[in-house]
Amino acid sequence: MEIELKEIDKNRWLIPKSGNMRVPGMIFSSPQLIKGLLKDQSLAQVANVASLPGIVKQSLAMPDIHWGYGFPIGGVAAFDIEEGIVSPGGVGYDINCGCRLMTTSLTLDEIKPDIKELISALFKNIPAGVGSEGHVHLTKKDEAKVAEEGAAWAIKQGFGQIDDRERTEDYGALPGADPSTLSERAVKRGLDQLGTLGSGNHFLEIQVVDRIYDEKIAKLFNLSEGRITVFIHSGSRGFGHQICDDFLKEMGKEAHIKNIQLPDRQLACAPITSDLGKRYLSAMACAANYAWANRQILMHLAFETFLSTLTISPRDLRMRLLYDVCHNIAKMETHNLDGKDRSLCVHRKGATRSLPPGHPLLPGIFQKTGQPVLIPGDMGTFSYVLAGANGAMELSFGSSCHGAGRLLSRSMAIKTAKGRSIYRELEDKGIFVQSRGKETLKEEMPEAYKDVSQVVDVVHETGLATKVARLRPLGAIKG
Amino acid sequence: MGDKNSQDYILLDHTADMGFEIKGADPAELFKKAGQALIHIMFGAVPATGADKVKVSLKSYDLSDLMVRWLTEILYLFEGERLITTDIIVDSLSHETIDATLMTSPFDPLKHEILREIKAITYHQIDVIQKDGIWKARVIMDL
Numbered sequence: 001m002e003i004e005l006k007e008i009d010k011n012r013w014l015i016p017k018s019g020n021m022r023v024p025g026m027i028f029s030s031p032q033l034i035k036g037l038l039k040d041q042s043l044a045q046v047a048n049v050a051s052l053p054g055i056v057k058q059s060l061a062m063p064d065i066h067w068g069y070g071f072p073i074g075g076v077a078a079f080d081i082e083e084g085i086v087s088p089g090g091v092g093y094d095i096n097c098g099c100r101l102m103t104t105s106l107t108l109d110e111i112k113p114d115i116k117e118l119i120s121a122l123f124k125n126i127p128a129g130v131g132s133e134g135h136v137h138l139t140k141k142d143e144a145k146v147a148e149e150g151a152a153w154a155i156k157q158g159f160g161q162i163d164d165r166e167r168t169e170d171y172g173a174l175p176g177a178d179p180s181t182l183s184e185r186a187v188k189r190g191l192d193q194l195g196t197l198g199s200g201n202h203f204l205e206i207q208v209v210d211r212i213y214d215e216k217i218a219k220l221f222n223l224s225e226g227r228i229t230v231f232i233h234s235g236s237r238g239f240g241h242q243i244c245d246d247f248l249k250e251m252g253k254e255a256h257i258k259n260i261q262l263p264d265r266q267l268a269c270a271p272i273t274s275d276l277g278k279r280y281l282s283a284m285a286c287a288a289n290y291a292w293a294n295r296q297i298l299m300h301l302a303f304e305t306f307l308s309t310l311t312i313s314p315r316d317l318r319m320r321l322l323y324d325v326c327h328n329i330a331k332m333e334t335h336n337l338d339g340k341d342r343s344l345c346v347h348r349k350g351a352t353r354s355l356p357p358g359h360p361l362l363p364g365i366f367q368k369t370g371q372p373v374l375i376p377g378d379m380g381t382f383s384y385v386l387a388g389a390n391g392a393m394e395l396s397f398g399s400s401c402h403g404a405g406r407l408l409s410r411s412m413a414i415k416t417a418k419g420r421s422i423y424r425e426l427e428d429k430g431i432f433v434q435s436r437g438k439e440t441l442k443e444e445m446p447e448a449y450k451d452v453s454q455v456v457d458v459v460h461e462t463g464l465a466t467k468v469a470r471l472r473p474l475g476a477i478k479g
Numbered sequence: 480m481g482d483k484n485s486q487d488y489i490l491l492d493h494t495a496d497m498g499f500e501i502k503g504a505d506p507a508e509l510f511k512k513a514g515q516a517l518i519h520i521m522f523g524a525v526p527a528t529g530a531d532k533v534k535v536s537l538k539s540y541d542l543s544d545l546m547v548r549w550l551t552e553i554l555y556l557f558e559g560e561r562l563i564t565t566d567i568i569v570d571s572l573s574h575e576t577i578d579a580t581l582m583t584s585p586f587d588p589l590k591h592e593i594l595r596e597i598k599a600i601t602y603h604q605i606d607v608i609q610k611d612g613i614w615k616a617r618v619i620m621d622l
Contacts, residue, residue, distance in 0.1 A: 040494055067494040069603030069619055093599045093621045129596070189559055199596040200622050238558050241598045241621075245551060248602060249544075256540045265543070265602035409492040410622065439595060479596070 003043040005034075011462045015043065015059075020051040020263070026058040028396070030458050033063055033450065036407065045072040048263040052077070053271075054084020056337060056344060060396055062351050063458035064405030064450065068092075070266030073350035073406075076399045078335065079272065081343045086277045087269035088251065088284070090347035091330050093244040094198075095284055096291035097235030098169075098326035099352075099374040100299060101385065103221070104306075105318035106228040108208045108474075114310060115206060119432045119475040121309045122204060126301050127196040128479040129436030134195030136297060143190050144179040150289030151324075154296035160321070164296065166363040168324040169353060169371075172292040174331070177285035183246045186283070190239035190290060195297035197234050199437055199479030201444060204302060205231045205376075207383060210472035217369045217387050221322055223469045230306075230319070231383055231471065232298050233376050235328065240287035247280045272345050281330070288329060295324055322385070323372035327352045327402035335397050346397045354392040354400035354465045362388075373400050373465045375456055379433055379478075380426055380446030383471040384456045391463025400465040404452035410443040417442035435478035444478065488516035491617065496601070498619040506542065507569040509607070509614040510577060513546060514553050514567045520620075522563060523594055529565030529584035536578045542607040546616055549577055550600040561586040597622060 005027070006014045013034060015025030025046040027034065037043055042065050049071055050059035056078050065074035070089030079085055111118070127134050136157075138146065146153045151165055151172025165171045179187075197204060207229045212218045223229070236243075251268035254260075254276060262268060270277035303319045310317070330347045355362050355371040362371055370388035377383045381404070392398045408416065422441040426433050435441050460467045491498035499516050503509030518525055535552055539545035556562045566582035584591075598621040607616045 042494075069496065069601040069621060089602075093601075129593070185555060185559055200598075241558075242555075245599055249548065252544060252602060253540060256544075265605055268602065406494050409494050410497055411490055411492055437593070437595065 003047060005043070011458050015047055021047055023050050023055050023058050025050050025061070027061045027065065028063045028458055028462055028464070030063065030454055033454055033458070036450070037065060040067040042067040042072040045070070046075065048267060049075055049077050049090070051263055052079070052085055052087065052267065052269060054079040056080055056342070060399070062399065062401040063455045064350070064401040064403055066405045068349065070264050071347070071349040074401065075349045076347065076351045076397055078344040078346045078397045081272050081332065081345055084272055084345060085269035086272050086280055086330055086345055087267055087347065088244045088247045088280060089266040089268065090349050091244070091284060092328040092349055093241045094235035094328055095240035095243060095287035096326040097328040098291060098295065098324060099376055100232045100295045100324035101322045101372070101374050102230040102299060102302070102319050103223060103322050104228045104230070105316065107226050108228065111228060111310065115475045116432050118206060118306065118309050119434055119477060121305045122302060123434040123477045125305045126204060126298060126477060128477055129199050133192040134297070136194040138191050138194060140187055140191070143187060146194065146293045147179045147286035147289055148177045149173055150292040151296045154293040159297045159300035164321045166365065167321045168292060169326055172296065172324070174285040174288045176282050177289050178282035179286055181279045181283040182286060183242065186239055186242040186246060189242050193237040193239060194290070194294055195301060196237060196294070197298060197477070197479055198237055199440065202234045203476050203478045204298065205476040206474045207231055207471040208474055209469055210382065211470040213467040213469065214387070217466070217468045220369050221372060221385065221468060222320065223385060229471055230302055231376060232295055232302070234295055234298060236287040236291035237294065239290050243283045243287045247283065250276060284330065288326065291326065292324065323374060325352050325374050333398065335393070344397070348399055350402045351399045352402045353398055354388040355398055356388045356390045356393055359388070370466070375401060375452065376403050377452040378404055378446050378449040379444055379473060379476055380429060380431060381452055383473070384452065384467065385469045385471065386456065386459065386465035387468050389463050389466045392465060395462065396464055400459050401455050404449035404455055406448060407450045408448040413445055413448040414439060414442045416447055417445050431473050432475035433478065437479060440478050487512050493619055496620055496622050498617060500615065500617050503614045506614055507572045509616055510546065510549055510572060511567045511569050513550060513616055513618065514564065517550050517553055518564055521557070521593065521595055521597060522591055525563060525565050525591070527566045527582065529563065529582040531562065531583045533562065533581045533583050535581055536576070538576050540575060542574060543605045545575065545577060546607050546618065547600050547602055547605055550618060553581070554597060554600060556581065556583060557586065563591055595622065
């Protein structure tokens with residue numbers, strides 16, 4: 001499929017409407033990053049999404065766009081809630097995969113000698129890897145409460161503090177979660193996976209604030225150079241995977257019965273107003289809430305591990321949640337289109353919400369700064385904290401990028417890493433990593449990803465979010 | 480399911496995820512080989528020593544959808560039931576149904592090495608076709 005690209009300015013490329021596209025596509029990128037997109041099918045995926053019923057304005061791609069399945073990773077698409085669709089493939093299998101960042105009062109000098117021991121202790125205390133089971137074993141009744149209450153359920157069990165909720169996107173719970181929409185298999189898979197990190201690109205990382213770009217906002221975010229932070233990337237585990245599977249099957253069958261031609265079967269979808277669409281959104285909310293409870297528990301496990309390993313008091317550690325964001329989700333939001341407020345279902349598939357200062361959905365603590373936008377790098381490079389900016393409301397339905405974005409396929413990464421010890425290379429850079437999966441370190445090696453600083457620069461320059469601080473990795477645990 | 484699996488499928492490069500292609504003389508062989516490829520990607524060579532039979536009966540509307548459902552079933556047996564499929568007997572297969580007997584073994588971390596977690600079998604570019612008398616399938620997995 002030949003895709004026409006028109007350069008709008010140095011950070012935006014338009015895919016003009018053609019064929020079945022209902023709206024144009026828009027890629028946020030840079031002259032350097034856009035070259036990489038011409039080699040795979042990610043631009044065709046932007047065009048495919050543009051053909052879905054009820055899509056408004058543009059089919060968008062953030063600068064970390066890469067070839068996904070159905071939607072591109074880094075894709076953002078908004079649909080009219082009366083005429084549009086919701087697509088499980090536009091959310092992804094790992095519903096509410098997301099990030100959370102904690103600040104501490106520790107400095108690099110204070111804990112440098114303990115990093116290796118801390119990583120070992122975190123690796124021991126936090127279940128990670130394929131199908132790992134957590135410390136929390138739920139009854140079906142409790143699982144239903146997790147699905148409805150999200151982070152609040154975990155806080156009630158003693159994991160974290162009550163005001164963590166306002167430091168979590170949507171206060172840690174999407175409304176409309178209905179456990180009666182879940183299959184037996186989804187329920188079963190959710191019982192033992194709470195408080196687990198998962199595998200693949202999921203991680204928990206100890207970092208140091210390495211550079212401040214915006215002193216004023218950084219201060220309000222409790223970030224200062226030399227301070228230690230802890231970053232978590234995880235999602236809804238097998239519970240979310242099963243829900244996505246269940247509804248893709250059902251929506252694919254429906255499309256077959258109604259003879260609806262899809263450009264890719266992974267784009268199976270249902271009208272938002274249909275029974276099937278509503279049931280998916282209710283089940284998706286269950287998984288989103290499960291993921292928030294999961295990251296809340298993971299944070300607490302990290303907190304306890306820091307206390308016991310460093311033998312310090314909570315007062316001396318002062319580990320506080322800065323914010324928790326999701327980057328695989330579909331949400332009902334109000335956006336201004338052509339001067340009118342419209343109710344839209346915004347799909348973010350590998351994209352982070354980015355609300356500017358003064359937005360009504362933000363709690364008081366972020367009214368002046370905008371929402372913290374958390375962008376993880378990879379094991380060897382920096383992560384970034386940004387703040388939501390007005391450009392996102394004008395250009396991207398309040399969205400920003402979600403990470404570096406893969407550059408090499410996993411098999412190519414393994415080939416590139418042949419004969420090398422990635423563990424040793426990282427250790428030489430002062431980064432201690434422990435992972436469960438045999439191939440994880442090779443697949444997740446730094447060269448497998450785009451340069452996250454280039455991705456973040458595009459976001460900053462286009463005004464989708466403002467750079468606040470850069471975080472340098474010191475050690476990580478991976479699945 | 481021994482080492483021969485590694486030659487019975489071709490891994491496909493996909494930036495975010497991973498896929499594989501298989502060939503078979505007929506749909507039954509194709510489905511068997513696809514199941515074996517999935518197990519090999521997840522666990523490497525697994526000895527065919529599983530003694531617990533699991534009967535699988537699936538219905539669909541075409542072979543491509545049936546392939547996704549079939550592999551998803553094998554994946555679920557591990558993810559949901561902690562059973563590793565060690566051998567596959569396709570009892571019958573039509574354009575829309577498959578009946579199979581899976582020989583399985585309970586997952587034992589001391590005996591089985593997990594090479595890779597697969598989140599799901601996707602519908603992205605799923606393709607089951609017959610060309611020049613050979614049956615072929617392409618499957619993309621979410622990792």
